[in-house]
Amino acid sequence: MVSCAELGEDGVLSRILPLLTSRGPVVLGPGDDAAVLTVAGDLVVTADALVENHDFVVRWSSGEDVGHKAAAQNLADVAAMGARPVGLLVSLAVPELTDISWLEGLARGLDAECAQLDTSVAGGDLSGAEQIMVSITAFGQLEGRQPVRRDGARPGDVVALAGTVGLAAAGLDLLVDDAEQHRADPALAGLIMAQLRPEPPYLSGVAAAEAGASAMLDVSDGLVKDASRIARASGVRLEIHDAFVDLAERLAPAAKVLGAPALKWLHGGGEDHGLLACFPPDVPLPEGFREIGTVLSASEAGPGVTFNGSPSRFNAGWQHFAGGQ
Ligand SMILES: Nc1ncnc2c1ncn2[C@@H]1O[C@H](COP(=O)(O)OP(=O)(O)OP(=O)(O)O)[C@@H](O)[C@H]1O
Numbered sequence: 001m002v003s004c005a006e007l008g009e010d011g012v013l014s015r016i017l018p019l020l021t022s023r024g025p026v027v028l029g030p031g032d033d034a035a036v037l038t039v040a041g042d043l044v045v046t047a048d049a050l051v052e053n054h055d056f057v058v059r060w061s062s063g064e065d066v067g068h069k070a071a072a073q074n075l076a077d078v079a080a081m082g083a084r085p086v087g088l089l090v091s092l093a094v095p096e097l098t099d100i101s102w103l104e105g106l107a108r109g110l111d112a113e114c115a116q117l118d119t120s121v122a123g124g125d126l127s128g129a130e131q132i133m134v135s136i137t138a139f140g141q142l143e144g145r146q147p148v149r150r151d152g153a154r155p156g157d158v159v160a161l162a163g164t165v166g167l168a169a170a171g172l173d174l175l176v177d178d179a180e181q182h183r184a185d186p187a188l189a190g191l192i193m194a195q196l197r198p199e200p201p202y203l204s205g206v207a208a209a210e211a212g213a214s215a216m217l218d219v220s221d222g223l224v225k226d227a228s229r230i231a232r233a234s235g236v237r238l239e240i241h242d243a244f245v246d247l248a249e250r251l252a253p254a255a256k257v258l259g260a261p262a263l264k265w266l267h268g269g270g271e272d273h274g275l276l277a278c279f280p281p282d283v284p285l286p287e288g289f290r291e292i293g294t295v296l297s298a299s300e301a302g303p304g305v306t307f308n309g310s311p312s313r314f315n316a317g318w319q320h321f322a323g324g325q
Pocket residue numbers: 047048077218220221
């Protein structure tokens with residue numbers, strides 16, 4: 001083990017920076033006072049942080065896992081606007097006794113996730129802290145497309161989902177229950193991986209924008225909570241009729257082991273970063289999307305989300321500062 005304290009700031013950077021490859025619009029990457037990106041047109045900007053013991057636990061996540069996840073949750077937000085990523089800035093704060101191999105893993109994970117979209121870490125910052133924090137700012141370009149906001153859903157639109165919901169939340173419950181035992185179970189390992197390294201359907205974001213999606217977001221806090229955000233912003237009701245039988249089947253082993261209903265994760269589970277979008281009825285759904293519901297006028301009770309006409313029993317979703325769901 002070689003700690004950050006032994007290496008010093010420059011020593012840490014000299015180990016991490018070679019692991020980051022500049023790609024695409026990043027014409028000057030990490031190493032100078034600032035990075036240089038070549039971008040034309042409107043720029044999308046978003047930020048999201050992972051904090052040790054609030055968003056990940058070192059006992060469960062390797063540095064590489066955290067790198068993948070930190071990049072993924074930001075790249076999903078770029079995709080959810082209908083943009084293509086151009087680069088990330090990564091601000092790191094770590095305890096001085098952090099092993100450099102953990103940070104090298106983090107850099108590898110960030111770089112590998114970025115490589116999927118031909119994007120890269122453009123730069124960042126390094127500081128000390130009592131616990132690890134990975135804070136990312138992501139940039140994306142719209143390439144002439146209109147951004148897909150949350151407030152454009154209209155009655156008659158189709159509600160569609162790309163990617164999955166519920167798997168990452170089941171994975172987290174499995175880790176909390178008994179990480180070692182459940183990781184060794186092939187029926188459960190995939191759900192745990194969905195928590196540690198979610199795989200958002202990135203390319204569906206641009207495809208949705210090109211197809212004319214009326215509203216979109218990534219499901220980070222749970223289907224009910226995030227669908228409600230579209231409903232409220234657009235002043236409509238999202239009526240979901242899909243029973244998610246395929247996803248329920250994938251959740252069944254966790255439901256059995258933990259004695260919990262799969263609906264808890266399907267309705268309330270965040271962090272898969274699937275894309276929830278609405279499309280005008282005449283639009284053929286882009287590849288990767290499945291129809292899961294319809295946009296209706298808001299009921300007398302106001303905008304909201306219903307499942308076959310009724311509110312979900314599992315409507316809490318994720319809340320920071322509230323001890324979780
Ligand atoms: N500290 C802050 N200062 C300014 N704006 C903020 C701050 N925190 C959040 N916001 C803004 O509030 C909105 C909601 O933030 P949130 O992090 O919940 O985004 P989200 O897309 O709903 O979730 P996720 O980031 O998990 O996908 C965003 O537009 C974000 O820019």
